[in-house]
Amino acid sequence: MTKIHVAIAILYREGKFLCQLRDDVPHIRYPGHWALFGGHMEPEETPEVAVLRELKEEISYAPPSVAFFCGDVEGDVIRHVFHAQLDVGVNDLVLLEGWDLKLLTPEEIRAGKCFSEQSGDVRPLGVAHQRILLNFIADVEGRSQRS
Numbered sequence: 839m840t841k842i843h844v845a846i847a848i849l850y851r852e853g854k855f856l857c858q859l860r861d862d863v864p865h866i867r868y869p870g871h872w873a874l875f876g877g878h879m880e881p882e883e884t885p886e887v888a889v890l891r892e893l894k895e896e897i898s899y900a901p902p903s904v905a906f907f908c909g910d911v912e913g914d915v916i917r918h919v920f921h922a923q924l925d926v927g928v929n930d931l932v933l934l935e936g937w938d939l940k941l942l943t944p945e946e947i948r949a950g951k952c953f954s955e956q957s958g959d960v961r962p963l964g965v966a967h968q969r970i971l972l973n974f975i976a977d978v979e980g981r982s983q984r985s
Contacts, residue, residue, distance in 0.1 A: 842915050845889035846876030846967075847904060848974050851924040854941035855971055858896065859954050859961055861937050867915070868964035872942065872952055874919075874971070885918035897939065898932035901925060907974060912966045919970055947971045 849856040862870035875896050879888040886904060893900040904920035911917075924941075933939050938956035942963075946952040951962050963971075 839914050843879045843885070843918065844877055844915060845879055845885040845892060845918045845920065846874040846970075847889050847893055848874060848907060848919065848921040848971065849893075849901070849924040850921070851928075851941060854943055855947065855974075856924055856928070857940060857942050857952070857963070857967070858933075858936040859938035859940070859957065860964075861935075862957075868967070870937075870957070871962050871964040871967075872940075872954075873964045873967040875936075875939075876917075879918075886920065889918070889920050896933075896935040898934060899926060899930070907977075908970070910966060910970055915966075917966065917970070919974075921974065942971075944975050947975065 857872040858875050860866060860868055860871055860873050875893055876889050877892040879885060889904055890900040901922035904922045907919045907921045909916065910919055928941055931939060938954045940952065942952050947968060950968050951960050953960050
């Protein structure tokens with residue numbers, strides 16, 4: 839089985855996490871679901887370069903730098919997960935790929951669903967993306983309790 843490598847970003851601001859409502863088309867993974875921004879790595883591209891390129895392509899923004907958080911494997915997909923502070927407001931982002939974007943609260947992430955103004959209904963989080971975000975939230979909470 840050929841593995842598909844993707845690089846995705848956890849972008850956070852004021853305790854919330856930026857997510858994309860993926861297009862509702864059947865040929866993509868998690869159609870019509872909330873997910874993290876990012877995408878496929880190009881040949882010979884490092885995960886860090888890929889995630890910064892994908893962010894520029896999808897929301898016309900990339901942070902000055904990103905930090906590696908984890909690797910995540912789901913079937914034939916290997917996700918290289920990075921994180922960074924979102925230094926601009928959501929209204930300053932230009933959505934170029936996907937149906938909607940929104941800062942999701944930890945409560946919405948735990949519930950696994952969130953309302954989209956664009957679709958007009960509640961949409962689920964992609965299972966892998968929810969798992970990654972919950973692990974990140976737990977990691978941040980754990981570090982703050984140890985401090």
